[in-house]
Amino acid sequence: MPRFAQLVMGPAGSGKSTYCATMIQHAQAINRSVQVVNLDPAAEYFEYPVMADIRELIQVDDVMEDDSLRFGPNGGLVFCMEYFANNFDWLEECLGHVEDDYILFDCPGQIELYTHLPVMKQLVEQLQQWEFRVCGVFLVDSQFMVETFKFISGVMAALSAMMDLLSHKAKKEIEKYLDPDMYSMMEDNSLTLRSKRFEKLTKAICGLIDDYSMVRFLPFDRTDEEGISIVLQHIDFSIQYGEDLEFKEPKETEEDPESSTNEDYFQIKRMGDSDGTQTP
Numbered sequence: 300m301p302r303f304a305q306l307v308m309g310p311a312g313s314g315k316s317t318y319c320a321t322m323i324q325h326a327q328a329i330n331r332s333v334q335v336v337n338l339d340p341a342a343e344y345f346e347y348p349v350m351a352d353i354r355e356l357i358q359v360d361d362v363m364e365d366d367s368l369r370f371g372p373n374g375g376l377v378f379c380m381e382y383f384a385n386n387f388d389w390l391e392e393c394l395g396h397v398e399d400d401y402i403l404f405d406c407p408g409q410i411e412l413y414t415h416l417p418v419m420k421q422l423v424e425q426l427q428q429w430e431f432r433v434c435g436v437f438l439v440d441s442q443f444m445v446e447t448f449k450f451i452s453g454v455m456a457a458l459s460a461m462m463d464l465l466s467h468k469a470k471k472e473i474e475k476y477l478d479p480d481m482y483s484m485m486e487d488n489s490l491t492l493r494s495k496r497f498e499k500l501t502k503a504i505c506g507l508i509d510d511y512s513m514v515r516f517l518p519f520d521r522t523d524e525e526g527i528s529i530v531l532q533h534i535d536f537s538i539q540y541g542e543d544l545e546f547k548e549p550k551e552t553e554e555d556p557e558s559s560t561n562e563d564y565f566q567i568k569r570m571g572d573s574d575g576t577q578t579p
């Protein structure tokens with residue numbers, strides 16, 4: 300049976316830990332089992348219970364205090380993540396192997412980890428070897444979703460946005476960016492492009508994004524339960540979570556068949572549950 304993972308990424312302060320905490324609450328509310336692993340060795344505080352915490356393996360503060368290494372915060376983080384990549388057996392031990400695991404990995408924000416170092420790629424490959432289907436969830440602050448140029452910089456690496464601080468007008472504005480037509484956006488902004496070279500570069504980036512449908516955005520408002528559910532559905536779909544679920548035969552209730560609810564008829568049974576018990 301496959302296992303499922305979301306790698307929750309995004310710039311520092313974009314809301315990764317808040318997203319994980321929100322998803323955990325949502326999962327509890329819908330009776331689904333979801334766990335979180337903290338992979339940020341510099342994390343100080345988060346509001347969710349963890350099934351594993353990289354700080355038990357290595358901490359940025361300890362690395363920075365080491366007189367022989369003499370790293371600052373960023374060098375320290377790189378050192379920690381490389382140490383982690385050499386010690387994946389620690390993670391394997393923490394994760395154990397529960398069938399149908401669904402785990403959120405709260406990742407560090409430093410972009411260098413994704414652009415310059417192999418560690419995150421190695422992590423994905425390792426998870427795949429452990430039978431995980433992995434989805435990357437990249438968070439971008441919603442403020443990046445209300446202006447074309449900021450959007451273009453955010454679009455390089457983004458999937459979700461926080462929305463609750465936006466005005467009604469700004470929320471409307473976001474809709475334009477959820478399914479963007481990059482070429483017409485460029486036209487809206489052509490007057491503000493003073494430099495020809497900048498215009499050419501921006502057009503080339505827009506063309507790349509548009510022609511290859513490279514990024515898909517979903518709004519994420521932690522105060523909107525329905526919106527959270529939609530985000531989870533998209534992610535589940537991308538990693539085919541639930542494809543092994545099958546419907547049970549309608550359950551006949553002796554007392555009063557008329558009063559049965561849909562839930563009685565559509566109890567979800569996981570493949571391989573030979574005893575037929577209902578699983579969350």
Ligand SMILES: Nc1nc2c(ncn2[C@@H]2O[C@H](COP(=O)(O)OP(=O)(O)OP(=O)(O)O)[C@@H](O)[C@H]2O)c(=O)[nH]1
Nearest residue numbers: 310311312313314315316317408461462463464521
């Ligand atoms: N209003 C609002 N605030 C948010 C939201 N998401 C995060 N925040 C706030 O933004 C700040 C940073 O959020 P975190 O969840 O710690 O962000 P992070 O990406 O985990 O940050 P680092 O781990 O430091 O990179 C916190 O003060 C959160 O309360 C959101 O959807 N709405």
Ligand SMILES: [Mg+2]
Nearest residue numbers: 315316339342
């Ligand atoms: Mg965090």
